[in-house]
Amino acid sequence: MFGHRSDLPLKDDASTRFLPWLVAPMVFLCAVALAGVFILSTLINRWDRDVSGTLTIEIAAAPGEAGESAEQTRIRVEQALRILGGTPGVADAHALTQEQLVGLLAPWLGNSELLKELPLPAMVDVTLQPDIPVDLDALGKQLSQAVPGASVDDHRIWLARLIGLSRSIEWLAIGVVVLIGGVTSATVFYATRSAMAVHHEVIEVLHLIGAADAYIARQFAERAFTLGFRGGVVGLGLTLPVLAAIGLGAHKLKGGFLADLSLPLSGWLAVLSLPAFAALLAMLTARATVHRTLARMP
Amino acid sequence: MRRETADTANVVQFHGVGVRYEHGPEILQDIDFSLPAGSFHFLTGASGAGKSSVLRLMYLAQRPNRGRIVLFGRDVGTLRRYQMPALRRRIGVVFQDFRLLDHLSTLDNVALPLRVAGASEQDVRKFVPDLLDWVGLTDQIHAKPPTLSGGQKQRVAIARAVIGRPELLVADEPTGNVDDQIAMRLMYLFEELNKLGTTVLIATHNENLVSRLRHPRLHLEQGHLRLG
Ligand SMILES: Nc1ncnc2c1ncn2[C@@H]1O[C@H](COP(=O)(O)OP(=O)(O)OP(=O)(O)O)[C@@H](O)[C@H]1O
Ligand SMILES: [Mg+2]
Numbered sequence: 139m140f141g142h143r144s145d146l147p148l149k150d151d152a153s154t155r156f157l158p159w160l161v162a163p164m165v166f167l168c169a170v171a172l173a174g175v176f177i178l179s180t181l182i183n184r185w186d187r188d189v190s191g192t193l194t195i196e197i198a199a200a201p202g203e204a205g206e207s208a209e210q211t212r213i214r215v216e217q218a219l220r221i222l223g224g225t226p227g228v229a230d231a232h233a234l235t236q237e238q239l240v241g242l243l244a245p246w247l248g249n250s251e252l253l254k255e256l257p258l259p260a261m262v263d264v265t266l267q268p269d270i271p272v273d274l275d276a277l278g279k280q281l282s283q284a285v286p287g288a289s290v291d292d293h294r295i296w297l298a299r300l301i302g303l304s305r306s307i308e309w310l311a312i313g314v315v316v317l318i319g320g321v322t323s324a325t326v327f328y329a330t331r332s333a334m335a336v337h338h339e340v341i342e343v344l345h346l347i348g349a350a351d352a353y354i355a356r357q358f359a360e361r362a363f364t365l366g367f368r369g370g371v372v373g374l375g376l377t378l379p380v381l382a383a384i385g386l387g388a389h390k391l392k393g394g395f396l397a398d399l400s401l402p403l404s405g406w407l408a409v410l411s412l413p414a415f416a417a418l419l420a421m422l423t424a425r426a427t428v429h430r431t432l433a434r435m436p
Numbered sequence: 437m438r439r440e441t442a443d444t445a446n447v448v449q450f451h452g453v454g455v456r457y458e459h460g461p462e463i464l465q466d467i468d469f470s471l472p473a474g475s476f477h478f479l480t481g482a483s484g485a486g487k488s489s490v491l492r493l494m495y496l497a498q499r500p501n502r503g504r505i506v507l508f509g510r511d512v513g514t515l516r517r518y519q520m521p522a523l524r525r526r527i528g529v530v531f532q533d534f535r536l537l538d539h540l541s542t543l544d545n546v547a548l549p550l551r552v553a554g555a556s557e558q559d560v561r562k563f564v565p566d567l568l569d570w571v572g573l574t575d576q577i578h579a580k581p582p583t584l585s586g587g588q589k590q591r592v593a594i595a596r597a598v599i600g601r602p603e604l605l606v607a608d609e610p611t612g613n614v615d616d617q618i619a620m621r622l623m624y625l626f627e628e629l630n631k632l633g634t635t636v637l638i639a640t641h642n643e644n645l646v647s648r649l650r651h652p653r654l655h656l657e658q659g660h661l662r663l664g
Contacts, residue, residue, distance in 0.1 A: 145548060147539040343535045346497055347596075348525035349552040350518075433517070436499055 145344060146337055146354075148361040153332040157325070157362070161369025161416050162376065164322045169377035169409045171314040173384070176405030178308045185297050185304075193264040193274070195222070195231075198287030199257035207257050215260045217285045222262070225277060227270035234261045259287075319419060326366070326423040330358055334431050345435055355428035359421045366420030370413025377409065446470040446506070447604050447635040448494060453503030455489050464489055465659040467503065471604075471637060476630045478646050479639040481656030487639035488532055490656070491606045494637070495529045496520055508603070525553050528602030528634075530610045534593040536581040542568065542592050543577050549600040567595050570625065586613035594622055598629055605629060607638045611645060623649055 148154065195218060200210030215233050222231040234242075239258050266272055278290040334341060344354055381401060388400040401409070448471040455464040463486045471477060479487050492498040493505055496512065505512045507523060515523065528549070536545050546568060547560045568574055571591040581589055590613045597605060605626065611619035623645065630636045637654075640646065646653055655662055 143551075145537065145540065145544075145551070339535070340537050343537060344548070344552060346495060346524060346529060347549045347552055348521045348523075348527075350521040353552060436497065 144357045144360070146340055146357050148333065148337075148357065151333050151336065151361075153336055154329045154361065154365060157329055157365040157420070158369035158372060160325050161322060161366050161420065162372035164318050165370045165373025165412050165416050166376045168315055168318045169374065169412055170380065171311040171318070172408050172412070173377075173381055173401050173405055175308055175311045175315070176402055176408065177384075177400070178304050178311070180402050180405075182301050182304050182308070185301055191266050191268055193266060193272075194291040195262040195264060195281065196289055196291050197260040197262070197285060198289075199259050200287065211257075211260050214285050214287065215262065218262055218281060218288050221281060221284055222264060225272065227267050227272040228264055229267045230265040231262055234263060322416065323419055323423045326362055326420045327427050330362065330424045330427040331431065333358065334428065341432075342435070345432070351429055351432045354432060355425045358428045359425040362424035363417045363421035367413055367417035370416035373416070374410070374413050377412075381409065445472055447473050447475075447508060448637075449506040450493075451504040451506070453493065453500045453505060455486070455493070455498070456501050462501070463659055464656075464661075467661045469654060469661055469663070471635050473603075473635055474630070474633055476627070476636045476651040477638070478649075478651055478653040479637055479656065480641070480643075480646060480653055481639075483641070485656040486659065487656055488608055490661075491529075491608050491637070491639055494604070494606050495527050496524055525549065525600060526603045528597035528600060528605040530590075530593050530597045530605075530607035532608035532612075532639075534581075534589050536589055536592055536596075538581050541578045541580055542573055542584070545581065545592055546595045546599050548596060553600060563599060564595075567599055571595050571622070587615075587618060590614055591618075591622070594625065598625065598634075601629075601632070602634060604635045605637070607636075609640055610638060611640065611642055616644065619645060620648075 197211065197214050197218060200207045200214065202210065219231055219233065222228050236258070239261060242261075243258075274290055281288040281290065341354055385400045448469075450467045450469050453464060453467040454462045456462045467490065479490060481487050489498070493500055494507070496507075499513075508526060510523070537548070540548075543564055547564050550560050550563070565574070565577065568577055571594065573588060573591055573595070576584060576588055576592075581592065584592065590610065594607070594610055597607065607626070610626075611622055614622065619642065626636050626638065627649075652663065655664065
């Protein structure tokens with residue numbers, strides 16, 4: 139890989155030959171965890187955008203015959219809008235039209251004519267001013283007292299919890315990535331140490347005829363790089379079908395709540411760079427190991 | 437201190453050097469000697485007298501338990517680790533057990549000191565075959581040590597020790613496995629090198645050799661070293 143010749147017979151070394159087969163599953167696990175991190179953080183960002191600055195008020199349909207009920211509901215909406223208009227921190231409040239409501243329900247119930255006949259609850263979309271905090275609990279109480287059937291949709295609270303959970307999972311996945319890096323590094327450390335023990339005599343000769351530590355370390359490091367890269371490529375080969383399958387699944391869900399379940403470009407780049415990272419990690423670990431071990435020679 | 441480190445006329449100086457292994461007795465005691473630049477010495481002594489130990493101290497494979505060793509005007513005890521490789525490259529070593537690398541060809545074994553010192557492949561191709569010709573190993577240039585005879589291995593080891601034109605050459609029983617005729621030829625190689633300025637120290641049992649070549653002898657006996 140480097141075009142350098144090596145004085146050490148590392149090529150057919152039993153103690154390092156297995157390395158790619160250990161690096162491969164590590165890279166696979168790492169890729170899956172990384173993909174998880176990227177997908178989650180995209181989701182969280184979207185949810186974050188959704189919840190900040192907006193609020194939905196639901197007003198249950200008034201009882202009675204269709205026509206009468208609609209009229210009653212309209213009056214209730216007017217009342218709610220008045221209250222909202224007088225609430226500090228509310229930038230804008232408007233009721234969704236019948237078409238918008240039907241549109242919202244369509245994914246679940248289909249675009250049936252029947253929908254139009256149903257006594258649908260009214261929805262009021264509220265935009266909040268970003269810098270003025272609104273006491274949602276107080277507003278909720280005030281609304282439900284003044285307007286029968288009105289309630290503040292608590293999806294904000296629910297989403298905030300979901301975001302919190304997702305963040306924890308995200309950190310967990312990052313922790314898993316770090317852990318995998320640590321385990322890989324430890325594996326390379328022990329493999330390098332046993333390779334050094336095997337080639338102890340050769341190393342001693344090189345040392346005694348004046349080889350600098352870096353000269354000896356370079357040979358181990360280049361070998362580790364090659365093996366790490368090989369393992370990384372195999373691992374990536376295992377990962378790609380899995381990620382493609384997830385992407386395909388996400389594509390099918392498109393338009394729903396989980397629209398961003400596919401891996402963003404930055405995520406693909408991160409996953410594709412894993413073999414290089416694995417190789418680099420193996421190389422740096424091997425080099426440090428050799429330097430550390432040689433430091434004990436006179 | 438200052439007097440000795442400034443003394444570059446001596447390539448090697450031992451001052452009250454003592455060596456013991458583990459918790460055993462000192463096998464070398466109060467060793468004092470110096471090798472002037474360009475000198476040629478034999479190191480003699482019975483088996484187990486400590487010849488290899490003296491040489492190991494000189495090529496920095498071992499540290500003395502007491503005393504001071506000065507190489508090329510530098511106190512070895514005060515050297516930093518990173519300074520050692522450069523110093524080692526000024527010393528050519530023929531190990532008693534050859535220590536050839538079995539997986540490398542004769543050519544690559546002999547080229548090792550050049551490569552370790554960062555020489556170009558061009559230099560390797562220029563110098564190594566000539567030297568191999570001189571020690572009579574041209575036919576074995578691509579052979580690996582396991583297929584060589586004892587005497588051939590010895591010559592590879594010697595070629596490796598001298599290829600870098602070291603300022604100091606230490607050889608441990610360099611003629612132990614060859615007949616007298618080849619032994620003399622190898623000795624002439626050392627003498628050639630010596631004429632070019634290399635300081636030479638050869639440990640040997642071979643009394644015949646020592647008496648034929650008129651070089652001063654350092655003799656080890658019961659842990660002490662004396663000249664004569
Ligand atoms: N690594 C070691 N550990 C313990 N004892 C050692 C070690 N190396 C050498 N010795 C002891 O030190 C003494 C001197 O050994 P050394 O190898 O220097 O002798 P030598 O003069 O080179 O012998 P020979 O002519 O057989 O090569 C011997 O008694 C030997 O047993
Ligand atoms: Mg010996």
